[in-house]
Amino acid sequence: MFPGGVVESGSLNSLLFYLAVLGLILFTGTWLRLRINFFKKYFIPASLIAGFIGLILGPHILGVFPEEMVATWGSLPGVLITIVFAPMLIGMTLGSSKEASKFALPQLMYSYLGSAFQIGVPLLIAGLIIIPLFEVNELFGTVIEIGWAGGHGTAGGMTEVFTTLGWAGGSSVALTSATIGLLLGIFGGMIIINIGVKKGYTSIIKNQNQLKSAKQEDVSEKSANSYSALNSSVIESFGFHASIISIAILIGWVLQGAIDPLIPGLPLFPMAMIGGLIVNIILxxxxxxxxxxxxTLQRIQGLALEFLIVGAIASISIPIVIEYAVPLIILTLVSILVLMWYFFYFGPRMFEKDWFEHSIVNLGTLTGVIAVGLMLLRTVDPEMKTDAATAYALRAPLFSPFLGGGLITALVPTLVITYNSIIVGIGFLIISIIVLVIASLLGIFKFNRRESNHSI
Incomplete structure (x- = not known):
């Protein structure tokens, strides 16, 4: 299918060819997304469809794509996630701290609480039951938060960390976890929305007909999604912004080298994000x-993320997934139960108004990516009449750098190897209690808010 005479192995031409094939798969996924009603109805991303196409055509199933090509795709997420994270804090400005705290604090507390549960509970279950019973690696419990809240980018970006810490197959398990999380976010989120509408938990959408009409069209009128203040005779805008991202990555490399003696194996992408913060402060x-x-920065991030997801899913090692299938199913089921409890119990008690809308955007983010969270929010609040989108955006600078794929997420595997799953799991559950205490003292979390907020 791909004779060696066409592309010389190990050359830049080989890389270009592999990327071109990946682009062809992504285009095919986009075409299927636009043509097949099932994909439209459930908002399945084109990159997810394309990833499964690559997986099916890969060496473990049909064998159309050679192992070398798929292995190259598998190495892309570790690079592309750095491009996604580096500009995350570039160009950001904070508004009034009083105004920000009014909207952001409940969202911030709720987000930290969810991440603490998503790290702590799987680690405890892994340490107490799964590791002794199935004799899996000590890092097994980390794949839920890395895969779900962190997404395919973080899971792929942690490949080197897992390998360094002695679990080479960890990346494939984490990527499988990320795929499960993304599907849970999309399908599970839509099921929860339908339940919420029927039971009257939603503030804007009040019946099934409104819910159907709220779905967004796949194709709309053309509109500008980036702007340039530079004359193109000086430099192309995307080139200028790419150069800023490059500087952030270089600073991240320096920081990674400086921290490595203290925290060995820390991946580059959180350091590149800090590098972006330094660039932002200077500029x-x-x-x-x-x-x-x-x-423009978001367009560059989006481009990297689309190819990242396709390459990550297409390169999943099916034999490794089969090996860890049973313990992964157990950990997934426990994590789903915890997530449902977190959503329905803490949501109404953390948000005084529009609890369902505030909670659903976090549920989508905790299982998949930001895009899934926003998609679920747009489904129940199509015109963004509630404060959920504003609060969610304002809490991002105080949350995203640390959890859901941030610095703390990257540190958890090292902490687990240093101590063990049980100790680290207990530590994060203690953090969740501290978050609840602080939220209670600030008047955010209230046990008796149930009846007034139409919750279950």
């Missing part, structure tokens, strides 16, 4: 800060 003091366009 904010100059007149050039106004040249930064957040929308």
């Amino acid at each position: 904010a003091k100059t007149k050039y800060f106004k040249l930064i366009d957040r929308h």
Whole structure:
């Protein structure tokens, strides 16, 4: 199918060819997404469809794509996730701290609580039951938060960390977990929305007909999604923003090298994000800060993320997934139960108004990616009439750098190897209690808010 004479192995031409094939798969996934009603109805991303196409055509099933090609795709997420994270804090400005705290604090507390549960409970279950019973690696309990909240990017980006810490198959398990989480976010989120509408938990959508009409069209009128303050005769806008991202990554490399003696195996992507923060602080003091366009940075992030997801899913090692299938199913089922309890119990008690809308965006993010969370929110609040989107956006700078694929997520495997799953799991459950205590003292979390908020 792919004779060696066409592409010389190990060359840049080989890489270009493999990327071109990956692009063809992504295009095919997009075409199927636009054509097949099932994919439309359940908002299945084109990159997810494309990833499964690559997996089916890969060496473990049909064998159309050679192992070398798929292995190259598998190495892309570790690189592309750095491109996704590096600009995360570039171009950001904080508004009024009083205004931000009013909207962001309940969301921030709720997000930290969810992540603490998503790290702590799987680690405890793994340490107490799964590791002794199935004799899996000590890091097994980390794959839920890394895969679900972290997504395919974080799971792929942790490949080197898992290998360094002695679990080479960890990345494939984490990527499988990420795929499960993404599907749970999409299908499970839509099921929960339908339940919420029927029981009257939603603030905007009040019946099934409204829910159907709230679904967004796949194709709309053309509109600008990035802007440039630079004349193209100076530099192309995407080139300028790519150069800023490059500087952030270089700073991240320096930081990674400096921290490595203290925290060995820390991946590059959280350090690149800190590098982006340093770039942002420096540029904010100059007149050039106004040249930064957040929308352009997001387009670059989006491009990297689309190819990342396709490459990550297509390169999943099916034999490793089969090996860990039973313990992964157990850990997944426990995590689903915890997530449902977290959503229905803490949501109404953390948010005084519009609890369902505030909670559903977090549920989508905790299982998949930000896009899934926003998609679920747009489904129940199509015109963004509630404060959920504003609060969610304001809490991002105080949450995303640390959890859901951030610095703390990257540190958890090292902590588990240093101590063990049980100790680290208990530690994160203690953190969840501390979050609840703080939220109670601030008047955010209230046990008796149930009846007034139409919760179960």
